[in-house]
Amino acid sequence: MPATRERAQTNGAKPMATYLPPSPPLRRQRRSDNGGYWAAFSLLLGMLVVVLGFVAIWMGFSAHDARTDANKAAKAAASGSSMPDMPGTSAGGSGESTSFAGQTPTNADALAKNHAALNAVLPPVPAGSVARVRLVLVDKTIEIAPGVKYRSWVFSGGAPAPFIHVRQGQRVELTLTNKGAIPHSVDFHAARIAPNVAFKDVQPGGSIHYSFVANDPGAFMFHCGTKPVLAHIANGMYGAIIVEPRVALPHADKNYVLIASEWYMSSPGFPEPAGLDMAKAQRQEPDWVTWNGYAGQYVTHPLTADPGETVRFWVVDAGPSFDTDFHIVGTILDRAWLNADMTQFQRNVQTALVPAGGGGVFDVKIDQPGLYPFVSHSFASVDLGQVGLLKVGDVKGTMSH
């Protein structure tokens, strides 16, 4: 704003400087031009008054705008700091949070190697017409990057929750038990069900049961839907339910599930675990972005395939706020079921959008052995940890992208 004001004042002043008469070279000439000179000077003085008047009015409006902006900011900060008392959550709201992006302990490489990467393989579909799903909510400290600990709220022990795989037409019988300290709930995107009934809050110690028929095939998110939802998802309360189409898809040799999510931290996460920085989450300034909850885990422990195999990625973006621009370096997605619409696919897609709260299914068939990074091609996310490797064939070494 100061720059704008300066520009406005300069613009206002310039014409006046331009119109000021030059010093007369001769005294006689000056005398003879006296009347005209004073007339011009009076005119210019009048113009100056008008210009300054406009500047004053403009500055008045600017000051008003600044006050409005300040009030808005104060209100936003207040809403951040009025977070309910929730374990593991830092209210934030100052707008001055420190970034802990990329900060790991000095022995991070060794820790990354020793870390057991989350098994990304899609589990089998349970037999029969009913899939029973039991989710238990717990407060738990987990690791989200090498040596970086986070006080999470998670379904059944992890962020993401264990993958759920059902077949189209199966009835999902869901039981949620809340062993956490505050109310939680579960919202299944694969369900067509009254959310005020099924997705309602479950008090600590309580349970809820509901069922739905998984009539829509695709890769779907589920998450805690308790307010503020931003905090509950950011704290790790999300997972994926894969609904296999009734009519078989083209054959795939490998099926992997990838869930994208961001982490917003109140501290570096070592030596003490971090909690949620709600102000960062509101500003969408994550410290880490991950595949399956842990930064870079499939760089150290790549997913694998043999040359010529078809690899299917079931990708869900849990957010809470970032989209994923799914891309595999060194190849092209042979089939892309965009938005997990399993009725049709596109061929030969370079990058596919998976929106926050959405899913997509992507096939690649890679003939040439090598290391193929899978990323969100929104590269800030790669920088923050959302990168993994698909190792095709028996190749040595690693790479990051």
Ligand SMILES: [Cu+2]
């Ligand atoms: Cu929750």
